[in-house]
Amino acid sequence: MPAIRVENLSKEYVLGGREIGRDSFREMVADSLLAPFRRLRRLAGDAAPEDRFLALKDISFEVRPGEALGIIGRNGAGKSTLLKILSRITPPTSGRAELSGRVSSLLEVGTGFHPELTGRENIFLNGAILGMSRAEIRRRFDEIIAFSEIEKFLDTPVKRYSSGMYVRLAFAVAAHLDPEILIVDEVLAVGDAQFQKKCLGKMEEAGREGRTILFVSHNLTAIRKLCTRAILLSQGELAADGAPKAVIAEYTGETEGVVLSRQWPNESDAPRNAGAVLRSVSVCDESGGPPDAVYTDKPFNVEIDFRVTRDGAAVGLNILFYDMENHCILASLNNHEPNWYGNPMREGDYRSICRIPKNIFNNGFYSLSIILFGKNFEDSAAEHGVLKLEIRDGPEVRGDYFGEYACSIRPSFEWITAESGEPHDDR
């Protein structure tokens, strides 16, 4: 018996208020005359075809009780619309959504909070709006206060709270709902890192208690951590459904393809500083040729071609690798380069090769940024997202482990085990 069943769900929206381009005066006059009637129909929710927009197209999926489903996709893919339909805020245009069990939706933090009322009064107001009975709120009152950390300000009007306090209080109330199905939309985007950790913790707890969770987020780490399954929405359609890591990979792969080489044939578009201009950046295998794939257990090179435009300029380079959650995993500066670093360079074309050893990266997608700078690290020009590469595990790497690695780097260290009392050596 699924907790949530969605069958052929579609949602059509009416676009409002735009005047589409007109070709002739006659058309414009006719348009203006008919406009009030069109407007009347459009305002009432009934409109001509060119004013309609399909936010969701024939979506079907099921969620088992106790599953934590992550919903990812680009902005405008239909995620919030799907949640609104599941929360019964808006009806579908066609298809059905069935939910069994008490549903609590957190589509916004602090819904219904009134600035004139105190924290205490708002707890009861917000709790009631979210569907808690007065008795429930009173029972959980102390826990809510403890979670929100605002005891001192309980009887001050909420309009005097800082935005952090506001968000903490709002989430504290929502976190203590006891629904069978919890629907959460991107609410973790507000708040500092510590708060986000707390919220995720509470949601994990809900998951452990066997509640069904639907979680929409752009925070792919959170999705990976919390969810047992994920679906990808793309322009209103269900594009993927499965294990979070796989669906996330498809999402990040879909946003931009892998780019192993970037050229700037036209110098005016290229990143440059006063002394030099970049010509190309590429990922190559050890011998300098284009690789068919980049492996965690094989070294690879980053080759940078640049031209020195001013005689005597000094040129420095820095490359940075970012993972898909925009964490900078690694950076390498060429200030130990033996040939030219720190020396004035003659005008002309140069190639810098950065040799990256094997067994550093975890598998996954990475983007490369490059910074070009002049003498004393001044006059820098940065270009982000120059390359995008996928680093995969080679066939021998995994050994007998087939799970996921949650780490950022995955060097290969030496491990030796011996019985206690015996010396450790690798014989």
Add this chain to the structure above:
Amino acid sequence: MLDVRELWSYRELLWVLILRDIKVRYKQTVLGATWVILRPLLGTAVFTLVFGMLARIPSDGYPYAVFVYSALLPWHFFSGAVGSAGNSLVGSSGLVGKVYFPRLVIPAASVGSGIVDLAVSSLFLLALLPLFGVGWSVNLLAVPLLALAIVFLALGVGTLFSALIVSYRDFSAVLTFLLQIWMFATPVVYPSSLVPERWRFLLHLNPMAALVEGFRSAFLGRPFDVVGLSVSVALALIVFAAGVAYFGKVEGRFADII
């Protein structure tokens, strides 16, 4: 049409929203809750001056002040409730777009918060009556029933307009205008006896006419116009049904167009 069971399960939310409206109205005000009494009192004072003394409108032999106050009470309640209910949905667009609950709770809360004000000012009028030489009578027992009839009427008109205003914002201005005209079409500042016999039946088309006169009869101890009241109560229930039905029909679309 009207899922009464669902509404009942959300009764706590209704109560919380009513409390919120009341609290917010008087927070950070100097006079606080005394405004509840002050408003009709000031209204009465102005009307007594303008209509009672300057215009010399007759008041069926009663002191003009209590004559008009006893009618202003139900009128203020009605127009206030309808006015705030009408704009309540648009005003709660945040809630409508983010949380599920039966949307009828929103205009109902606006009407509900008006009831408290009505109760307080009624008690005040009760205290005032002896000062003007008018004694309490058994007619006073009808007040809760009359109030209930007005509640239904206000809910009907209020929910109808709240649904209309979500789709067509200009109805907000229509409502304001309608309420202004309606007040003059209701014997608040003048007695029904002022209207010529021939045309008096027209007053019956206005459910508020008999209900307002009913309030007057209750406080001043006059006999009730039972025929008029029955017609008004029936009309009130019909308007209530129509308003709630229309609301239910368009409820689904609110979140999309609000």
